[in-house]
Amino acid sequence: MTKTKILIVEDERITAEAIQTTLEFLGYPVSSIVPSGEEAVKEAKKEKPDLVLMDIKLKGEIDGIEAARQIRSLSDIPIIYITALTNKATLERAKKTAPYGYIHKPIEEKDLFSTIEMALLRRDLELELKESEQYREVVEKARIGILIDDIEGTILYSNEKAAELFGYSIKEIKKQSIKSLVHPDDIKMVAKFHKDCVQGKSVSSRYVFRGIRKDGSIRYLELDAVIHKKGDEVIGTRLYMRDITERKKAEEEKDMLHQQLAHSVKMAGIGTLAGGIAHEFNNILQIIEGHVEFAQRTKKQEDIDEALNIVTSYAQKAAKIIKDLLTFSSVDESTRKKRVNIDELIDSVLLLTEEHFKKRNIEIVRKFQKAPQMEVNKGEMQQMFLNLITNARDAMFPKGGKLKIETKRNRNRVNISFTDTGVGIKKENLSRIFEPFYTTKGAIGKGDIPGTGLGLSVSYGIVKRHGGTIDAKSQEGKGTTFTVTMPVAKIKPKKVIVEK
Amino acid sequence: MESPKDLNILIVDDEEMICEMFVKWLSLRGHKVQYALDGKKAIRLAKQETFDFVFLDIVMPGIPTHEILEEIREISSSTKVVIITGKLINSGLLNELKLKGASDFLQKPFKLDDVMKLLPDQD
Numbered sequence: 015m016t017k018t019k020i021l022i023v024e025d026e027r028i029t030a031e032a033i034q035t036t037l038e039f040l041g042y043p044v045s046s047i048v049p050s051g052e053e054a055v056k057e058a059k060k061e062k063p064d065l066v067l068m069d070i071k072l073k074g075e076i077d078g079i080e081a082a083r084q085i086r087s088l089s090d091i092p093i094i095y096i097t098a099l100t101n102k103a104t105l106e107r108a109k110k111t112a113p114y115g116y117i118h119k120p121i122e123e124k125d126l127f128s129t130i131e132m133a134l135l136r137r138d139l140e141l142e143l144k145e146s147e148q149y150r151e152v153v154e155k156a157r158i159g160i161l162i163d164d165i166e167g168t169i170l171y172s173n174e175k176a177a178e179l180f181g182y183s184i185k186e187i188k189k190q191s192i193k194s195l196v197h198p199d200d201i202k203m204v205a206k207f208h209k210d211c212v213q214g215k216s217v218s219s220r221y222v223f224r225g226i227r228k229d230g231s232i233r234y235l236e237l238d239a240v241i242h243k244k245g246d247e248v249i250g251t252r253l254y255m256r257d258i259t260e261r262k263k264a265e266e267e268k269d270m271l272h273q274q275l276a277h278s279v280k281m282a283g284i285g286t287l288a289g290g291i292a293h294e295f296n297n298i299l300q301i302i303e304g305h306v307e308f309a310q311r312t313k314k315q316e317d318i319d320e321a322l323n324i325v326t327s328y329a330q331k332a333a334k335i336i337k338d339l340l341t342f343s344s345v346d347e348s349t350r351k352k353r354v355n356i357d358e359l360i361d362s363v364l365l366l367t368e369e370h371f372k373k374r375n376i377e378i379v380r381k382f383q384k385a386p387q388m389e390v391n392k393g394e395m396q397q398m399f400l401n402l403i404t405n406a407r408d409a410m411f412p413k414g415g416k417l418k419i420e421t422k423r424n425r426n427r428v429n430i431s432f433t434d435t436g437v438g439i440k441k442e443n444l445s446r447i448f449e450p451f452y453t454t455k456g457a458i459g460k461g462d463i464p465g466t467g468l469g470l471s472v473s474y475g476i477v478k479r480h481g482g483t484i485d486a487k488s489q490e491g492k493g494t495t496f497t498v499t500m501p502v503a504k505i506k507p508k509k510v511i512v513e514k
Numbered sequence: 515m516e517s518p519k520d521l522n523i524l525i526v527d528d529e530e531m532i533c534e535m536f537v538k539w540l541s542l543r544g545h546k547v548q549y550a551l552d553g554k555k556a557i558r559l560a561k562q563e564t565f566d567f568v569f570l571d572i573v574m575p576g577i578p579t580h581e582i583l584e585e586i587r588e589i590s591s592s593t594k595v596v597i598i599t600g601k602l603i604n605s606g607l608l609n610e611l612k613l614k615g616a617s618d619f620l621q622k623p624f625k626l627d628d629v630m631k632l633l634p635d636q637d
Contacts, residue, residue: 295600305625
């Protein structure tokens with residue numbers, strides 16, 4: 015700690031030196047001694063002492079009171095007067111300079127000590143107050159909205175920004191209940207956070223809610239709530255709010271685009287699927303009709319019997335395809351996430367494609383480790399699997415090959431890999447495969463196999479939305495492995511709670 | 515072709531029961547029918563003997579259909595190749611296959627009469 019420097023203004027040399035000796039004995043270094051008011055002002059400016067001991071009666075143009083006035087007009091240096099005079103008029107003049115103390119001559123050591131200490135204490139308190147006033151200004155002018163409420167949620171304080179966020183004046187927003195500023199659908203959530211906070215279950219929390227402005231419009235606000243105490247007693251919460259409406263809107267727009275994109279890719283996928291199913295169905299119809307016609311024309315009973323058996327077995331095959339198709343499409347298409355067994359979900363996609371794959375000389379090998387349940391959007395997951403499976407099929411066209419599908423648990427994540435023995439992906443293309451419209455198929459990719467260049471980018475989006483990752487490893491001429499890693503545990507809503 | 519009877523016919527389809535059906539149908543008319551479940555075998559058979567007609571499915575594993583078509587036509591330009599399709603095909607592909615020598619198209623499911631109409635007059 016730096017020592018308190020004191021400036022002595024005293025025209026009587028002996029008195030000045032006596033004061034200096036006493037001060038130094040008490041532990042206060044003296045910065046300098048000056049005999050006149052003019053010099054005192056000059057010295058105060060130059061040396062910036064912590065305190066000035068000022069004799070009132072001084073030789074020269076100005077007296078101690080005038081010198082003090084001038085010093086105080088330039089700085090906050092506390093002044094203590096030393097005087098032998100006690101007439102009323104002088105006292106009144108001195109008062110106007112807001113002195114920090116009065117010491118009468120002859121000076122006593124204990125008076126000097128206590129007056130200096132009290133003056134320094136007062137100076138410190140004043141500095142603190144000034145600082146807190148600055149803080150207050152920071153809060154009031156802050157660009158984030160700040161509210162303070164009580165235990166019941168009644169607003170006691172609002173800064174300018176908070177009032178502006180809700181479209182009220184500061185006067186209007188005070189005494190309102192927080193509830194009146196929250197969208198009805200979010201009141202329950204906000205009330206719960208508030209209750210947890212004031213009951214001490216959490217000391218702070220962050221969440222997003224919809225605020226209702228005075229004009230009824232809605233803003234998305236990100237809120238940090240902190241417990242507000244007086245001493246040990248909880249008296250309410252402090253709420254810090256940022257308007258994230260624009261960000262939220264952009265996110266919603268992005269989500270909508272994603273959904274539209276996913277939908278169009280799904281439609282394209284269904285188109286491909288429908289083509290395959292149509293082909294298979296027409297084959298079955300052909301076999302059934304062909305054998306009925308044959309039975310009608312042949313004269314041999316055993317031929318008729320055989321033909322009818324074939325008709326029955328193919329009618330059953332057709333029924334099975336329909337059943338598989340229904341299993342696939344019965345999945346809830348809502349955006350809500352549900353608990354599912356990931357193996358069953360992969361199977362529902364395979365049921366539909368396996369027959370088709372066999373015809374293309376593709377063998378499917380399942381290596382399912384008993385995978386845990388996951389919280390996913392079933393329709394999206396199926397679509398992602400279908401994308402990866404059909405990609406593998408196309409990579410192995412027309413030669414055929416092997417598609418190995420593996421699920422493996424790794425702590426709280428599940429790895430789902432799809433390994434094909436197809437043509438592989440060129441090294442220079444590997445980094446681009448998740449880009450939208452990047453394809454080597456169809457009209458865009460100038461390939462024989464139909465493709466839009468959206469399958470993998472949509473799959474990437476789906477996996478990302480589920481908190482997972484997807485990556486590809488490939489060796490040209492040997493094959494490709496896509497690995498999807500998904501979290502097992504339920505994805506918790508965004509909420510930060512700092513436990514007490 | 516002077517004598518329409520006893521045509522030598524090859525069926526190329528990966529669905530064996532379709533091939534069997536053709537065998538049954540066309541045998542009723544006294545034609546000689548063989549089948550291949552893939553392009554490789556089809557080309558091998560075409561090299562061994564001359565077929566009057568080949569019924570070729572549009573979706574084949576292994577060698578693509580248009581290559582099988584070209585190969586067969588190269589081996590014997592007198593062989594007529596009919597493309598069988600189970601799904602709607604676009605006109606672009608249709609024209610391409612015609613250019614490569616396909617003489618006709620059959621949309622599944624078809625009748626025995628539809629096939630007969632493509633073969634030279636039996637009476």
